[in-house]
Amino acid sequence: MTAPSNTDNTDAASKSSLATLKGLIPFLLPYRRQFFLAGIALIIAASATLAIPYAFRQMIDLGFSTTGAKSIKHVDLTFLALFGVACVLGVATAARFYMVSWLGERVTADIRNAVYSHVVTQSPEFFETTQTGEVLSRLTTDTTLIQSVVGTSISMALRNILLFIGGLAMLFVTSPKLASIIIVTLAATILPIVLFGRKVRKLSRDSQDRIADASAVAGEILNAMPTVQAFTHEHIEAQRFSGSVESAFATAMRRIRARSLLTMLAILLVFGAIVFVLWLGAHSVMDGSMSGGELGQFILYATIVAGAVGALSEVLGEAQRAAGATERLLELMSLESPIQSPANALSLPVLTTNGAALSLSDVVFHYPSRPNMASIGHISLDIAPGETVAVVGSSGAGKTTLFQLLLRFYDPQQGSIKLDGVELRQLDLHTLRNAIGIVPQDTVIFSANAMENIRYGKADATDAEVIAAAKMAAAHEFIERLPEGYQSFLGERGVRLSGGQRQRIAIARALLKNPPLLLLDEATSALDAESERLVQGALEVAMKGRTTLIIAHRLATVLRADRIIVMEHGHIVETGTHTSLVAQGGIYAKLASLQFNTMLE
Template sequence: MAISSKSGFKTLLQLWPFLLPYKWVLVGALAALALTAGTTLTMGKSIQVLIDQGFIGESLDQLNQTLIWMFVAVIFIAGGTFARFYTVTWLGERVTADLRQAIFSKIITLHPSYFEENRSGEIMSRLTTDTTLLQSIIGSSLSFALRSFVMMVGGLVMLFITNIKLTLIVLAVVPLVLIPIMVFGRRVRTLSRKSQDSIADVGTYAGEIIQQIKTVQSYRHESFEEAAFSREVEKAFTVAKQRILQRSSLIAIVILLSFTAIGTMLWVGGYDVMHGNMTGGELAAFVFYALLVASGVASVSEVLGEVQRAAGATERLIELMDEESLIQSPKAPQPLITEHAIHLELDDVNFQYPSRPDTPALSHVSVQIKTGESVAIVGPSGAGKSTLFELLLRFYDPQQGQIRLNGTDIKALSLDDARHQIALVPQQPILFSSDVWHNIRYGKPDATDEQVKAAAKAAYALEFIEKLPQGFDSYLGENGVRLSGGQKQRIIIARAILNDANILLLDEATSALDGESEFKVQQALDKAMENRTTLIIAHRLSTVKNADRLIVMDHGEIVDIGTHMDLMQTSPLYQKLAERQFED
């Protein structure tokens, strides 16, 4: 979408749906702004009366009345400023929280291929850095700019009321001020977008190195990575310097032109006072309003740079919000048939990963899997075994062919219904940075403590969990870094057992276990597989010899199907795999 052609303020207007629920808070802030601005604008006339009638006219009563009014006005200004600052800051925090929630809700629904094509650090930068920038703009800078703009317009009106000739002198400089604002504003916005992208690059690089710290240290690459990170930081700093230079130039030019106009106006006003064409109080009031206008122009021009920065951040956020997931539930999903003789069916399925469109991952795959059947999928690396699981979970959709669950095309079912039928035990166990309760209960969030413990016991994980420092309350660290590979895998298996799905997908579920743990977990899996349809990816054929059927895959195609004994007689590829393993 062509957001870049829009002005900064027009881009920020796309945040209006997030402001709309709090329109009355916004109205309150505007009312407080009107109160403070209106009261401040009366101060100029008070100064005029104070000088002309109080000082020059030597009227003590007038002096007292004017000073009392000015004191009351200051109280109104202080109270209004408090109300405006509180409501606007609250609004910035609230809108930013809602925006972060909306973006996160969007991110977790996007198709997996989106995360293949976009770096996680870049996405995290949008969720954190960009939203923090908007929080500053909405909760502070934009309010300041609006106040300055109101004071600038109000001051101009009062200038005309006070003295038309001097006002025309001030207005003659306005076009000279607006031109640099427009020119530098565009440059600042472009550089702001570039700056945000470079900051995201820095975060992405650092995140990847931290995640792979053991690899970095084992290859003694600390110095190399330090130098590489330094280059990324300097690249971001170079872009930031260009942005700062443009903003600084804008502010300096605006201030120079504004105060040049004020100096000229003061000379003309002083000349008129000396010749009796205007009073000293009138000149003082005019100077007061002129300073309000000049400071308003300078403030608005300064905040415009922040607005352009925010526009760049908003563009990035709106792009993410507008991203459509390729995998979605149908608008009118069909109900899931609960019982069917054929639990899963692939009908002439062809698939290429979006990131590798020229490389077939599956070619003309057709197979039927009966309800309650255990089927092992074997073959060399890259044969398409894991791809098959990803299609069954509908992480991707095939370009051709159909996948049916209980006789219904899974694309016609809601994602919740389809995925609720399946529990996955992946080859690489993924744990969350939380305690054991959370990681096992992820399979069934409403499970009781007793159910969680029963699942852990079934996965032969209870014994080592109870030996952890805080048992089930033990914090496991990022991706379970405090556990061994076998322990992590048993936590994952406990999660799948707790899920109690009708279909089990086991992707090398015992590959990370030692001999003793593998025996225990295999017993747990055998029990979990009872009365369930199970698909097992296995490189070690000894673990799947007793499956009801074995599917042999190679280069994305099914080359043979049968029992272990049948395939030993009829499948050259299976014979080759078996001979190699059993000889070892």
């Protein structure tokens, strides 16, 4: 594929800008009524502003051209009218500010909700290539920019467009000749402003990307502070973050310089044109073809028009910056997860009390980030309802990958996986995952209390059910010893708990779910001997009446499994019981020899 030409890039940028504007429309349409009310307030405020120069003309021509009581009366009436206009302007402006600020907050909240709701439906493939910090940057920094556009810039743009159009019309009413000249000169100034604005837009997008990079670095390091400090890399990581911040600063300065030049260009060109026209108007007063009041009115309307154009250039600069942010958010919204529920999903059959049947037929899988390396290669496996199967093997053998395929975090490139005779791709994702309980190797504890962390396994569970699950997982005793018991806050990522305590919380969560298929990924790896004995006993009770797959490096935890499967480089290389596999003298026998410290023949 050939690289696009500069012309193509320019066209693409133009189309992208239009697409960006269209992308925000669905978020704005639900609030048509609020936009209508804000529009009415906007029109009233703009009309009041445009009435001020006319009042000044009346004051100059009628008030200052006469003397005595009549002159004082005209001046009094004029200033009374000006105060009335100011009252209308104040009320209308306040109403406009309230409505557009509400719209900005509301639309921004909707966008954040929509983006976040979309991101959480993405498959793990998305998170393989996207840093969490970048997503958070788009949810916060980028949406804040859009808020400034919806809540401020749009209102400012519409207000100044109305003032520009109304002021221009009144210029023609006041003096068609001078107005015609000012139109020609203003037209000559707009083209360079628009062309320069495109550069600002590109720099705005680059600036947001650099900010996202810095956020990604910070998020990664803050989530790994114990490791950073253990290796005394605080200074190194601070320098790395500083490098990202400085890169973002340099890009932001390029954007700021471009915006500054854009503003200077707009002001110089616009006001230069107006000063030239006003010079002509002064000569018209001197030769008697225009009154002083008319010139004063023309000057004020010209000032309004010039101010509107200057404000529009500022708004344009802000809009260019927000356009880059909007593009980034719409990119997230346009992503489609490769893992989707089917349009006509099948239901699981009524499950027996023995658990679920599982069948894998010639399954082949490559991770998207490693397409040339098969993580699972031509695996076929049938597991009967209620059977307990242990999966062992060295690190990287494909054990955890197998669990990810069962949960349908990924789809295999070849072969099929069936749960109770139904292909996983034919099941609704929630139906499938509700039928599976998992205790992962890396336990996730949320920033909540112990009760809510366990209840995560079943959102509608009662307190009594949560406590029962905790007792089964040997977690009840240590939870009761916490300062506030089950209401104790466990800290971000469970920092207030030991590794074994976190794992028992995760086991309780899975037991509360009470699924027909249970996946245990190193479920007792972080437990001490006493806790492991307690949890092992609880798991043996929990495994009754359900199908269970166990991943374990510590072979003592799988001795009672109905069947042991040995994996190596994504393939099943041995199958049998502990006794039969030891007798074979293969890979499992070597692992058992190392762990049990016995010499096997």
